[in-house]
Amino acid sequence: KKTKDQLIIDAGQKHFGATVCKSCGMIYTASNPEDEMQHVQHHHRFLEGIKYVGWKKERVVAEFWDGKIVLVLPHDPSFAIKKVEDVQELVDNELGFQQVVPKCANKIKTFLFISDEKRVVGCLIAEPIKQAFRVLSEPAGPGSPTSTECSRAWQCSDVPEPAVCGISRIWVFRLKRRKRIARRLVDTLRNCFMFGCFLSTDEIAFSDPTPDGKLFATKYCNT
Numbered sequence: 001k002k003t004k005d006q007l008i009i010d011a012g013q014k015h016f017g018a019t020v021c022k023s024c025g026m027i028y029t030a031s032n033p034e035d036e037m038q039h040v041q042h043h044h045r046f047l048e049g050i051k052y053v054g055w056k057k058e059r060v061v062a063e064f065w066d067g068k069i070v071l072v073l074p075h076d077p078s079f080a081i082k083k084v085e086d087v088q089e090l091v092d093n094e095l096g097f098q099q100v101v102p103k104c105a106n107k108i109k110t111f112l113f114i115s116d117e118k119r120v121v122g123c124l125i126a127e128p129i130k131q132a133f134r135v136l137s138e139p140a141g142p143g144s145p146t147s148t149e150c151s152r153a154w155q156c157s158d159v160p161e162p163a164v165c166g167i168s169r170i171w172v173f174r175l176k177r178r179k180r181i182a183r184r185l186v187d188t189l190r191n192c193f194m195f196g197c198f199l200s201t202d203e204i205a206f207s208d209p210t211p212d213g214k215l216f217a218t219k220y221c222n223t
């Protein structure tokens with residue numbers, strides 16, 4: 001299928017000549033031992049999910065019939081930070097993102113959606129930003145290299161618009177998608193990002209969205 005080719009191209013140079021694991025979705029180079037080891041790790045984690053036993057002073061910011069959302073801040077105890085790092089690693093592996101060092105690590109807010117089975121099934125990482133560039137609704141026109149070679153290169157407006165909060169990652173465990181988990185994570189973020197106000201959809205921006213991310217963001221922002 002077409003999407004699979006695109007997935008490989010999307011990941012860029014780092015993954016040239018790569019394999020996509022059909023069960024865990026990770027893109028890796030089978031001939032590279034380091035990559036292969038990372039894959040084995042990711043594969044297990046993916047299949048069993050990341051366990052979450054909870055901690056005494058966890059910050060529950062929303063509760064639902066099928067789970068809850070916990071907020072983790074940069075100065076939280078190291079076991080909480082470790083959990084966030086594990087999740088981020090899983091997400092980055094799945095998205096084929098390289099590790100991105102955030103500009104303001106001490107202002108990052110991480111929201112974890114914890115299922116009733118005590119697994120981390122959703123994650124949203126947000127940071128304060130000052131401006132964003134709107135993704136134009138039409139991807140680059142036919143014949144332009146971006147539209148055929150890379151489905152992630154949306155054409156962006158070059159006019160900056162003010163924004164408050166950037167979503168650098170949003171991810172939902174594969175088997176739990178389309179259950180409004182991402183929507184509830186963003187709702188909770190809008191409620192908790194700045195004390196005492198509910199951010200409008202204009203004030204949040206999704207950074208470098210994937211096709212899934214763009215479909216979700218478009219739907220979310222219009223409703």
Ligand code: ACO
Binds near residue numbers: 169171209212215216
């Ligand atoms: N295709 C079409 N519409 C979609 C999709 C999709 N893949 N995903 C969400 N939507 C729309 C739907 O209209 C949906 O409502 P509906 O189910 O009632 O029709 C609405 O968005 C709300 O969807 P949720 O159920 O809240 O979304 P979900 O919990 O499934 O999570 C997400 C969406 C996070 C994009 C998930 O598919 C995912 O983790 N994908 C892989 C990781 C990824 O690509 N993340 C985005 C990266 S971009 C970034 O991080 C900034």
Ligand code: ZN
Binds near residue numbers: 022025039
């Ligand atoms: Zn795998």
